[in-house]
Amino acid sequence: MLKLKLLLILFLLASTATVAQVRPEKIADSLYKVKNFKQAGTYYLKAAQQADFKVLKISNYYNAACCYALSDQKDSALVLLTHAVNSGNKNVDHIKKDTDLESLHSMPGWSKLLNSIKATKNSTSDPYAAKLITSDVKNFWKAYDMAKKIPLTLLIFTRNTIQNLVQMGFRIIWPIRSKT
Structure with a gap:
């Protein structure tokens, strides 16, 4: 009986450690795939705040902006897209073409944000x-x-x-x- 309890405790510890290693952007990717954009945006934002590298921060802010735009939270989406641009996203052509961001095209800050991007080939x-x-x-x-x-x-x-x-x-x- 003691061995069974010990084995059960070890199993629970191992499964907890495995769950703890799941990164927020992986959860967000899964939520995005099932079109749960509001929750995916929250996880992308969390991933951006935890990112160690600039390129990951930019990518996660951008993905969060896409999710917020798709969940009809346009103001938040524009703020997050601005964070992505200010962090270094200079791919203005992709931003213009991205269908996830179409709902932002009619917003007053959209043109201003696009005009602020100085494209660099880096x-x-x-x-x-x-x-x-x-x-x-x-x-x-x-x-x-x-x-x-x-x-x-x-x-x-x-x-x-x-x-x-x-x-x-x-x-x-x-x-x-x-x-x-």
């Missing part, structure tokens, strides 16, 4: 063109140290994760699949 979507900026090597080692602490079994590579890694200067190599 990243590429081509992983082979990505370069390591040596002046930012301190952030590279910080990312490297953090990545060593994450077990490979916990890494789930979404499109955003891969884009963020490329923007940080990592080269992504895809495994070759055989056609059988």
Whole structure:
């Protein structure tokens, strides 16, 4: 009986530790997929506030803005989009085309925000063109140290994760699949 109780306690501790490792942006991604935009926006905002890297903060503020816009909270969406732009999102073409943000196009602050963005080409979507900026090597080692602490079994590579890694200067190599 004692062994059974001990085993049950160990199981509960292990399952609690696993649940505690779920990052807010992963929860938000799942909520977004099932169109629970209001709650997804809350989790993206939480993820932005916890983000260690600028690129993650920008991405999560932007995703939160999209979710708030889709849940008809236009004022909050515009404020969050402004946070994303002020944090460094300069992709004005994507912002203009994003269908998640269509409800903001008629808002008075929309044009002002777009006009405030000074587009800069500082990243590429081509992983082979990505370069390591040596002046930012301190952030590279910080990312490297953090990545060593994450077990490979916990890494789930979404499109955003891969884009963020490329923007940080990592080269992504895809495994070759055989056609059988």
